[in-house]
Amino acid sequence: MTMTTSSPLSPDTGGFTPDLIAVGAGTAGLPLALAAAQEGARVLLIEKTDRLGGTLFLSTGMFSAGGTRRQRERGIDDSPDEHFADILRISRGTVNQELVRRYVDLAPAFVDWLQDQGFAFEEQCPVIIYGHEPYRKPRTYWGVEEGRSLLALFLRLLDPYFQRGQVRVQFNTRVEQLILEGERVVGVVAGGKEYRAPAVVLTTGGYASSPELFARLHGGRRLVSIGNLASTGDGILLAEQVGAQVVGNQYFLPTFGGIEDPDRPGRVYTEAPDRWEITARLVPQVRPPWELWVNQRGERFIREDEASVDNRERVLLQQPDMRFWIVFDERILREAPPLVLKWPAPRLRELAREGRLVKLAPTLEELAAKMEVPAEPLLATVAAYNAALQAGAPDPLGRQHRPLPIAEAPFYALRQQGSVLRTWAGLRVDRDLAVLRPDGSRIEGLYAVGEVLGAAQFSGDSFCGGMSVGPALVFGRELGRQLARHVAAARA
Numbered sequence: 001m002t003m004t005t006s007s008p009l010s011p012d013t014g015g016f017t018p019d020l021i022a023v024g025a026g027t028a029g030l031p032l033a034l035a036a037a038q039e040g041a042r043v044l045l046i047e048k049t050d051r052l053g054g055t056l057f058l059s060t061g062m063f064s065a066g067g068t069r070r071q072r073e074r075g076i077d078d079s080p081d082e083h084f085a086d087i088l089r090i091s092r093g094t095v096n097q098e099l100v101r102r103y104v105d106l107a108p109a110f111v112d113w114l115q116d117q118g119f120a121f122e123e124q125c126p127v128i129i130y131g132h133e134p135y136r137k138p139r140t141y142w143g144v145e146e147g148r149s150l151l152a153l154f155l156r157l158l159d160p161y162f163q164r165g166q167v168r169v170q171f172n173t174r175v176e177q178l179i180l181e182g183e184r185v186v187g188v189v190a191g192g193k194e195y196r197a198p199a200v201v202l203t204t205g206g207y208a209s210s211p212e213l214f215a216r217l218h219g220g221r222r223l224v225s226i227g228n229l230a231s232t233g234d235g236i237l238l239a240e241q242v243g244a245q246v247v248g249n250q251y252f253l254p255t256f257g258g259i260e261d262p263d264r265p266g267r268v269y270t271e272a273p274d275r276w277e278i279t280a281r282l283v284p285q286v287r288p289p290w291e292l293w294v295n296q297r298g299e300r301f302i303r304e305d306e307a308s309v310d311n312r313e314r315v316l317l318q319q320p321d322m323r324f325w326i327v328f329d330e331r332i333l334r335e336a337p338p339l340v341l342k343w344p345a346p347r348l349r350e351l352a353r354e355g356r357l358v359k360l361a362p363t364l365e366e367l368a369a370k371m372e373v374p375a376e377p378l379l380a381t382v383a384a385y386n387a388a389l390q391a392g393a394p395d396p397l398g399r400q401h402r403p404l405p406i407a408e409a410p411f412y413a414l415r416q417q418g419s420v421l422r423t424w425a426g427l428r429v430d431r432d433l434a435v436l437r438p439d440g441s442r443i444e445g446l447y448a449v450g451e452v453l454g455a456a457q458f459s460g461d462s463f464c465g466g467m468s469v470g471p472a473l474v475f476g477r478e479l480g481r482q483l484a485r486h487v488a489a490a491r492a
């Protein structure tokens with residue numbers, strides 16, 4: 001990928017001269033296009049796949065906001081200040097405070113606007129979510145069909161602009177290069193053609209499906225991903241070519257769990273396309289643990305009912321290969337609520353007999369061999385857990401929820417892998433989402449919004465619930481509006 005200063009290619013606009021180009025028609029690109037169109041701008045969306053929506057097909061689509069009408073209707077007293085304080089607490093002050101402050105201030109009006117548009121909120125929202133370190137107030141929202149509810153709303157609202165040709169989409173077209181004239185970005189090259197506009201916005205998503213970029217940005221770390229296959233970090237690579245600064249790569253935490261697909265190393269196992277539906281339930285506030293967790297050395301590494309997901313993620317980061325095994329016996333399988341919702345006991349036994357995803361053995365020694373874990377420490381770990389439980393003594397790691405020993409053959413093990421669903425590093429931008437060089441100067445004509453900014457800007461060294469989808473939507477809409485107004489002012 002090289003940048004051009006004067007391109008040999010002829011412009012291809014098909015008679016359409018866009019006021020702005022968005023590279024990527026996903027979570028950020030769609031609200032951006034809508035808001036710009038509502039302000040009268042002509043928008044060209046260039047999308048490398050054959051569909052609109054990006055990660056919205058896969059994402060749970062949760063977003064957070066404090067001080068919304070929906071909260072007031074439910075008697076929840078909240079504010080942007082409290083949301084901001086909570087994000088600083090959870091992230092230990094490591095977020096980009098300027099962007100987060102702007103987000104928390106804009107987010108309530110955005111959620112009210114969604115409500116006005118008839119967005120299909122999941123009835124119970126807003127709630128406190130425990131899959132990430134919980135906020136102090138219920139301020140997380142999502143749609144009945146998760147990310148797809150957001151997609152449905154934006155497609156409905158965009159439809160009139162598609163119909164009248166004010167928003168156009170170039171599908172199956174991958175932007176390969178930015179066009180620079182002097183110091184300014186004036187367009188893009190895609191599929192061997194040039195497209196020009198006064199503003200180019202990178203809405204290309206993250207790099208959760210690029211093992212190469214992930215390794216480059218995170219010290220050679222191996223990637224096991226549940227991300228959208230189109231999330232290959234293109235926006236970062238394109239912007240680097242014109243001198244942009246990448247920030248946030250000093251941070252990384254795994255998502256706690258995920259089954260690595262034995263047939264697709266590096267990918268998390270799923271049974272349906274565009275879904276992450278095969279997950280072990282490891283959140284003690286949702287399903288208190290019945291099983292034991294051991295690492296590849298056959299040792300427990302944390303009390304399984306540790307309430308803080310942040311602690312669980314940090315401890316997992318220290319385990320060999322960021323892996324652990326969930327170990328249980330026949331009685332637990334019979335009596336406990338399903339570990340994997342989609343795998344009730346008969347299905348789990350069937351999978352265990354197949355032996356690909358779940359290991360099964362008549363003794364713990366044989367189970368250890370199948371797990372490729374040394375038998376002696378595994379046996380000692382289970383024996384210590386059982387002995388404390390049977391003696392009514394405290395658990396060696398302080399676990400409180402101990403319904404049953406691990407004692408009744410056969411024995412089972414399901415391997416879990418610290419995985420990646422959204423990525424941490426991204427482009428440095430200013431308050432107006434203009435892309436910056438390392439010296440803090442703007443690359444004129446180039447903007448970025450969504451995961452291409454890196455999740456760390458909004459979550460820092462942590463996971464703050466809803467702080468990837470929320471900023472992609474809210475800043476997408478805000479930037480679309482701003483750029484359309486600039487273009488209109490320049491034209492006047």
Ligand SMILES: Cc1cc2nc3c(=O)[nH]c(=O)nc-3n(C[C@H](O)[C@H](O)[C@H](O)COP(=O)(O)OP(=O)(O)OC[C@H]3O[C@@H](n4cnc5c(N)ncnc54)[C@H](O)[C@@H]3O)c2cc1C
Nearest residue numbers: 024026027028048054055059062175205450451466468469
């Ligand atoms: C399973 C899962 C669950 C998640 N749940 C949540 C959640 O509940 N809450 C939350 O906050 N976050 C969540 N996330 C993360 C969040 O969904 C994403 O960060 C967010 O959707 C990314 O939005 P985006 O617009 O930046 O990128 P995307 O929505 O991925 O859109 C990027 C688009 O750009 C296109 N593109 C890329 N490169 C090019 C190119 N060179 N040329 C043309 N087009 C290009 C892609 O094809 C894609 O359509 C989840 C992620 C996953 C995978």
